[in-house]
Amino acid sequence: MMRFQHRAPARSTLPMQGRGWRSRRPLTRFDDLFQDHPQPMWIYDLVSLRFLRVNLAACRHYGYSEAEFLHMTIRDIRPPSEQARLTADMAAAPHAGPQSSGVWTHLKRDGRPISVRISSHALIHEGRRARLVFALDVTQQVAAERALYKSEQLYRRLIDTMPLQVFWKNLDLRYVGCNRLFALASGLDDPASVVGKRDHDLPWQHGAAEHEAEEAEDRAVIEYGRPVRGREQTLTAPDGRPRRHLVNKLPLHGRHGEIVGLLGMVEDITASRAAGETLRLQSRALDASVNAILITRRAGDDDVIEYANPAFARISGYELAEVIGTDCRFLQGDDREQEGMLALREALRTEREVTVELRNYRKDGTLFWNQLHVAPVLDAGGATTHWVGVINDITAAKRYQQELEHQSTHDALTGLPNRNLFQDRLEQAIAYAARYGHQMWVVVLDLDNFKLINDTLGHAVGDNLLQTVSGRLRAALRDSDTVARLGGDEFILLLPDQPGQNDGTLSPRTVQAVLDAVSAPMRLGAHDLALTCSMGVSVYPRDGDTAASLFKHADIALYRAKDGGRNQLQFYTSEMNARVTERTLIEGHLRNALVRHEFVLHFQPRIDCATGRVAGLEALLRWQQPELGLVQPDRFIGVAEETGRIVEIGEWVLYEACRQAKAWQDAGLPRVPVAVNVSARQFRQAGFVQEVRGALEASGLEAGYLELELTESLMMQNVEGVIAAMLHLKAGGVRLSIDDFGTGYSSLSYLRRFPLDYLKIDRSFVRDMLHDAPGSAIVRSMITLGHSLGCRIIAEGVETNDQLGYLTQEGCDEIQGFLCSRPVTGEAAGELLYADR
Ligand SMILES: Nc1nc2c(ncn2[C@@H]2O[C@H](COP(=O)(O)O[C@H]3[C@@H](O)[C@H](n4cnc5c(=O)[nH]c(N)nc54)O[C@@H]3COP(=O)(O)O)[C@@H](O)[C@H]2O)c(=O)[nH]1
Numbered sequence: 088m089m090r091f092q093h094r095a096p097a098r099s100t101l102p103m104q105g106r107g108w109r110s111r112r113p114l115t116r117f118d119d120l121f122q123d124h125p126q127p128m129w130i131y132d133l134v135s136l137r138f139l140r141v142n143l144a145a146c147r148h149y150g151y152s153e154a155e156f157l158h159m160t161i162r163d164i165r166p167p168s169e170q171a172r173l174t175a176d177m178a179a180a181p182h183a184g185p186q187s188s189g190v191w192t193h194l195k196r197d198g199r200p201i202s203v204r205i206s207s208h209a210l211i212h213e214g215r216r217a218r219l220v221f222a223l224d225v226t227q228q229v230a231a232e233r234a235l236y237k238s239e240q241l242y243r244r245l246i247d248t249m250p251l252q253v254f255w256k257n258l259d260l261r262y263v264g265c266n267r268l269f270a271l272a273s274g275l276d277d278p279a280s281v282v283g284k285r286d287h288d289l290p291w292q293h294g295a296a297e298h299e300a301e302e303a304e305d306r307a308v309i310e311y312g313r314p315v316r317g318r319e320q321t322l323t324a325p326d327g328r329p330r331r332h333l334v335n336k337l338p339l340h341g342r343h344g345e346i347v348g349l350l351g352m353v354e355d356i357t358a359s360r361a362a363g364e365t366l367r368l369q370s371r372a373l374d375a376s377v378n379a380i381l382i383t384r385r386a387g388d389d390d391v392i393e394y395a396n397p398a399f400a401r402i403s404g405y406e407l408a409e410v411i412g413t414d415c416r417f418l419q420g421d422d423r424e425q426e427g428m429l430a431l432r433e434a435l436r437t438e439r440e441v442t443v444e445l446r447n448y449r450k451d452g453t454l455f456w457n458q459l460h461v462a463p464v465l466d467a468g469g470a471t472t473h474w475v476g477v478i479n480d481i482t483a484a485k486r487y488q489q490e491l492e493h494q495s496t497h498d499a500l501t502g503l504p505n506r507n508l509f510q511d512r513l514e515q516a517i518a519y520a521a522r523y524g525h526q527m528w529v530v531v532l533d534l535d536n537f538k539l540i541n542d543t544l545g546h547a548v549g550d551n552l553l554q555t556v557s558g559r560l561r562a563a564l565r566d567s568d569t570v571a572r573l574g575g576d577e578f579i580l581l582l583p584d585q586p587g588q589n590d591g592t593l594s595p596r597t598v599q600a601v602l603d604a605v606s607a608p609m610r611l612g613a614h615d616l617a618l619t620c621s622m623g624v625s626v627y628p629r630d631g632d633t634a635a636s637l638f639k640h641a642d643i644a645l646y647r648a649k650d651g652g653r654n655q656l657q658f659y660t661s662e663m664n665a666r667v668t669e670r671t672l673i674e675g676h677l678r679n680a681l682v683r684h685e686f687v688l689h690f691q692p693r694i695d696c697a698t699g700r701v702a703g704l705e706a707l708l709r710w711q712q713p714e715l716g717l718v719q720p721d722r723f724i725g726v727a728e729e730t731g732r733i734v735e736i737g738e739w740v741l742y743e744a745c746r747q748a749k750a751w752q753d754a755g756l757p758r759v760p761v762a763v764n765v766s767a768r769q770f771r772q773a774g775f776v777q778e779v780r781g782a783l784e785a786s787g788l789e790a791g792y793l794e795l796e797l798t799e800s801l802m803m804q805n806v807e808g809v810i811a812a813m814l815h816l817k818a819g820g821v822r823l824s825i826d827d828f829g830t831g832y833s834s835l836s837y838l839r840r841f842p843l844d845y846l847k848i849d850r851s852f853v854r855d856m857l858h859d860a861p862g863s864a865i866v867r868s869m870i871t872l873g874h875s876l877g878c879r880i881i882a883e884g885v886e887t888n889d890q891l892g893y894l895t896q897e898g899c900d901e902i903q904g905f906l907c908s909r910p911v912t913g914e915a916a917g918e919l920l921y922a923d924r
Pocket residue numbers: 691705706707708719720721724737740764765766826827850883884885886903904905906910
């Protein structure tokens with residue numbers, strides 16, 4: 088054995104030193120002890136660190152032979168991580184005596200690490216300073232300690248991560264340990280600070296009474312082994328806020344079953360209690376809400392109701408038990424194709440919030456309008472699990488809205504659709520007619536003389552009349568027709584698709600039905616009335632393919648019907664359009680004609696049949712329009728009358744005629760009256776008499792040289808008022824004549840009362856008087872009649888000598904016409920007067 092080969096020289100030179108080795112002992116005994124000691128031992132040189140001796144246990148344990156060891160240093164059995172420590176340890180090692188160096192990691196020959204507890208003793212070995220080392224293998228112990236440490240760490244981490252406050256106390260009710268949560272809740276930073284303390288040593292916010300109660304409870308747990316389970320208490324946290332706790336305490340048992348302390352676990356339930364309270368309040372709010380609330384769950388194609396609040400039962404009439412578990416589509420019944428449903432389905436599909444309006448039906452089948460707001464309920468992962476629907480019964484608001492809509496689309500007096508609604512229907516009808524190639528009729532209807540009835544019998548009768556006519560028109564037409572009121576006495580009819588009428592004409596039966604509706608005798612209060620109406624018709628598509636054009640063309644046709652003497656129906660023609668275009672043109676230019684001084688007066692002389700001299704001059708208006716040229720009155724007087732401009736134009740004529748007449752007189756020309764045509768509208772102006780006086784005063788013309796020509800039709804309206812005004816004028820010295828005599832419907836009894844100076848026979852009678860006996864007889868009668876009224880007779884439109892001859896023969900006083908002179912400019916008229924001196 089190697090052991091014996093090396094033993095002899097070593098044995099003879101082993102002088103042991105130190106406390107235990109101080110006396111010399113027989114070398115063999117110690118050598119054997121060293122050699123056979125079960126614990127690894129070695130001696131190394133303190134200078135070279137080489138092994139000087141190793142025992143068998145060391146060789147066995149480390150796997151090196153003795154010879155190998157003796158070629159190694161003590162650094163060779165240490166891993167690199169231990170080298171620095173070794174250096175430091177050796178520097179600190181005492182020069183004499185024993186040293187405990189603690190636990191080291193050494194490496195075996197096969198590289199495996201072992202943990203060894205090293206103790207050593209300084210000595211002189213064979214004359215060298217050396218150290219005897221004892222190595223106790225504590226690998227298993229270290230591993231066990233590490234495992235224990237690890238498990239303690241684990242356990243510590245476990246109790247520190249528990250959402251519970253955990254503590255344990257000994258029999259003296261002192262804290263032995265706790266987790267981090269408990270330490271913090273107690274007002275301390277770390278668990279170690281709690282150890283050894285009793286409850287009243289901790290910086291709790293709560294008082295002595297609570298501590299006593301707490302300790303009494305602890306004692307009971309320890310003494311009787313009776314656990315405390317789920318006791319709730321409210322304590323003040325170190326931050327001063329109250330916390331709600333759930334307390335559990337268990338007795339802690341020792342190895343033999345004896346109670347050695349207690350384990351406490353405290354759960355802070357403040358947040359969950361608050362959440363529970365919130366939930367309770369929310370649940371109460373749901374129950375108390377005036378809005379119906381449904382919580383549904385999507386199950387396949389169904390939305391199954393999981394919760395419905397009492398308001399739902401109240402609004403829908405269903406018992407809650409009836410609807411839970413059912414799909415909510417019963418609320419729409421068969422009325423499922425609603426606009427709101429489309430939006431709702433889309434929102435459900437895309438999991439979005441939406442507000443829609445739905446027609447819902449109560450259990451008794453009655454409709455209620457539901458403004459439904461639906462929102463998805465998401466789980467923690469963001470997936471929709473439920474839907475919350477808030478039902479708002481907006482039936483009353485909807486009804487109000489419908490009423491407002493009705494009011495904005497219907498006429499308040501008659502209940503008929505108004506212009507707006509008619510327009511909508513017309514547009515829809517056009518779209519329909521265009522698609523199916525149908526035609527249709529738009530009829531604008533105006534009651535004749537309604538204004539007269541309204542003015543004379545009062546507005547109540549007028550309203551009654553309009554309501555009666557509306558009802559009759561509605562009854563006379565089909566449901567598919569529309570009757571609307573445009574305002575005043577104007578109605579409009581939309582007659583789509585008249586069967587069998589493809590020639591652009593209305594069915595005679597329909598026309599007759601409308602006429603009968605208007606003209607059937609009507610008794611309104613004490614009044615029996617018989618009405619007529621005028622109608623203008625446009626036809627789709629012939630007269631237009633838009634609502635606006637059909638409207639406009641029917642209106643033009645109506646205008647024509649009224650113009651043509653009322654009580655008639657006129658279909659629109661393109662010629663009418665030309666007239667309207669012309670009218671629009673004239674109306675536009677007329678607006679500024681006066682301020683632009685575009686008017687001039689021409690004059691036509693009247694000749695005295697007895698003397699052949701100029702008996703007077705008629706002022707005739709001309710319009711020198713830059714674009715249109717010289718415009719004759721027939722082209723613009725009518726428009727001026729309709730638009731009311733005739734009043735200001737007539738005033739200008741009056742002033743200008745007076746000024747010209749006075750100018751002639753001042754120029755020394757023969758003094759003859761100047762005649763001015765007065766329109767009905769101008770004459771009816773309240774200040775007309777004053778206006779005439781003003782013109783005379785402004786010009787300085789004597790009233791006797793001004794003659795006013797009033798038409799027969801003007802004089803026959805409001806006869807008393809006309810007579811009164813004429814008397815005023817007459818009293819002022821102004822001469823008066825009745826113009827166009829014979830064209831109107833003069834009542835002889837009235838004629839007597841008019842203070843007239845002249846009667847002008849209309850030129851149509853003069854034109855026809857020589858053609859036949861009745862014609863000449865009429866003129867003769869007119870002359871006789873005029874003379875009997877004390878008037879001078881003027882024949883208009885005399886163009887031939889034959890006419891002149893007959894008129895002179897029959898006693899006509901004056902003639903006017905192209906035979907004598909056409910109307911001429913003021914300058915030319917002055918020359919005529921000059922020539923007539
Ligand atoms: N309110 C006002 N009306 C006016 C005014 N000026 C004219 N008028 C009215 O316009 C109508 C047309 O007038 P006018 O084109 O001037 O025609 C007059 C004569 O030119 C025409 N006349 C005269 N002699 C003849 C004739 O031999 N043959 C023939 N074919 N026509 C003739 O008659 C018109 C005068 O008519 P009257 O006024 O009835 O005497 C016309 O109604 C005018 O009244 C105005 O300022 N204000």
